[in-house]
Amino acid sequence: MFRIKRLDIFIVKQFGLLFIGTFFICQFVLMMQFLWRYVDELIGKGLSLEVMAQFFWYMGLMLMPQAFPLAILLSSLIAFGNLGESSELTAIKSAGISLLQSMRSLIVIVIIISGISFYFQEVIGPKSYISFRQLLISMQQKSPEVEIPEGIFYDGISGSNIYVQKKDMNTGMLYGIMIYRMNGGYEDAAVILADSGRMQTTEEKKHLLLTLYSGEWFENMRQQDVAGSANIPYRRETFSNKRIVLDFDGGFNMAEADWITSDARSKGMGRILHDLDSIREFNDSVGHQFFKEAQQVAFRIPAIEKKDSLKAVAEVNKGDINFDTIYTNLSPEAKQRVMTIAVNDAKVAISDLQFKADYSKALNHNDRMHMIEAINKVTLSLSCLIFFFIGAPLGAIIRKGGLGVPVIISVLVFIIYYILENTGMRMARDDIWTVWFGKLLGTCVLTPVATFFTYKANNDSVVFNIDLYKQIFLNVLGLRGKRHISSKEVIIEDPIYQADLYHLLRIDKEIEQYHSEHQLLRLPNPIKVFFHPGDDQTIRRINDELEEVIEDLSNTRDRSILSYLNRYPLVATHAHTRPFRQKWLNIITGLVLPVGLFFYLRMCRFRLRLRKDLTTISQTNQLMAQRIVELYPSTPTTLEELQKMPFIIELINNNKV
Secondary structure, eight states, X not given: OOOOOHHHHHHHHHHHHHHHHHHHHHHHHHHHHHHTTTHHHHTTSOOOHHHHHHHHHHHHHHHHXXXXXXXXXXXXXXXXXXXXXXXXXXXXXXXXOOHHHHTHHHHHHHHHHHHHHHHIIIIIHHHHHHHHHHHHHHHHHSOOOOOOOSSSEEOOSTTEEEEEEEEOTTTOOEEEEEEEEOTTOGGGOEEEEEEEEEEEXXXXXXXXXXXXXXXXXXXXXXXXXXXXXXOOOEEEEEEEEEEEEEEOOOSOOOOOOTGGGGSGGGSOHHHHHHHHHHHHHHHHHHHHHHHHHHHHHHTTOTTOOHHHHHHHHHHHHHTSOOHHHHHHTSOHHHHHHHHHHXXXXXXXXXXXXXXXXXXXXXXXXXXXXXXXXXXXXXXXXXXXXXXXHHHHHHHHHHOOOTTSHHHHHHHXXXXXXXXXXXXXXXXHHTTSSOXXXXXXXXXXXXXXHHHHHHHHHHTTOOSXXXXXXXXXXXXXXTOOOOOOOOOOSOOSSOOOHHHHHHHHHHHHHHHHHHHHHOOTTSOOOHHHHHHSOOOOHHHHHHHHHHHHHHHHHTTOOOHHHHHHHTTSOOOOSSTTTOSOSSHHHHHHHHHSHHHHHHHHHHHHHHHHHHHHHHHHHHHHHHHHHHHHHXXXXXXXXXHHHHHTSHHHHHHHXXXXX
């Protein structure tokens, strides 16, 4: 039974406040990004505050489902990042509460938010889209305020093109005016020239009053032309002062919205699924009709039957009808007429096929858009859950709160999701990909990512450990560091120099024997490298024994010994025999030729480096033996003599040497 605990209330408070804040931020960003698409068409329209308020209101309702996933991602990242940064998440886990258990209250809340998102898309979104599109079209069709630019023709006034050479912004006078009026068509166009003038809007904003000074009026009077007459009436007028009234609708009128309701974005899920059946049935009927028309056109016989077409083809195949012979016997005029008819028929057929192709493409596009919108209602709601299971585990792993790292990660994740979602939608819309593949691309890619991050965070696995990835990179390239052994301030137990010397002399003997048995300068057999298991146990044993000696001698106070210890190389115990420890990984690497060649050459390099390392170890062992003998002159210098010492015999019997 689900019980609300204080921990659930605490985490909900941490998440809730952040979600509210980030939601409004994301909503604002999405609205500004959406607004830039129409700012050029809406600017300078003289719209009232009431109209602009409706525009932003409907826009906000439409974009709310898109703001939910981004707000959940950012708020969950910050919330669990703050808990990890303040060690509160560590305290929760130390109490025996796993990450998933601490997230259970937020999972319920995110599921509720997903349901709200689906409700918005199902009920509020379609109504908001209809109102928004109706308002947007009305705003776009509204006549702009008359702001005539200098030096170019202005066609913002219906039926007229106005050219102004210069404007006086202080007095409002226009100079060098040229007006083309085309109320009766281009053949009845009137041309008006004036030295200067002034333009004013009437009080009801239905007309423009244009006062012109010192000009001429040229006009063809085609409407008064007598039928069949070659002369066209023409009028020319010279004036010193003339007033012209131009039609200008400066008011705001709401456009019709009947056609918007057929758009898939203006429908809920139930209506989309219902209309899809009707759309597909209509598309099939159109396709069958086009097919029947194609059959009829094939032999230019109206309503030709299948048996008749087969009979005609059979006669042609038997040679009873020879079209080439018929064409050859025609006169030159008849041949020209036949070719003209054939070319015209081909052009008509091409035009008809192009029209039918465009019409079929439009019908198919309508079908795909309905499917895309239906799938989008589900995927956009599921993205709330997906983004939560990405954001919360990432916040627990990174353990960075605030608006720094979480914002960067959120933006990167959302950009990846947006690219996948937008690319899939465009490919599905253009019929390049199937609708299901295109619309589910982003969801199918991010769902495994969310599962992976949740699993890693719940098991406290290391995902973003830079040192780990750095070490893997160095291992792949065959790079390594150096020893850094310094003197210790507090030494509890001094080294056993005689025992360490015994180990060093024995290591020298094993290295000498190893050189005689293994030819490191010889190229290894690729089959054995990639397809046969095995490891170099001798090198591993030498390295383990050497590391024990180094660990014991690191407790010394002698600076010379410490200096010699830093000369010992860090030995790779298996890289000279095979690329990886896993047998299956070696097999795959060997089968992929370019990768296998790289790792084979890398292994050869390791063999050369191992040979150099063994030589360095032997030389350093000699220096170390000389220094130990200098510190303890009575110490034997051979391996046989050291084995006879009582305490060495005791250590050997106790398996400590």
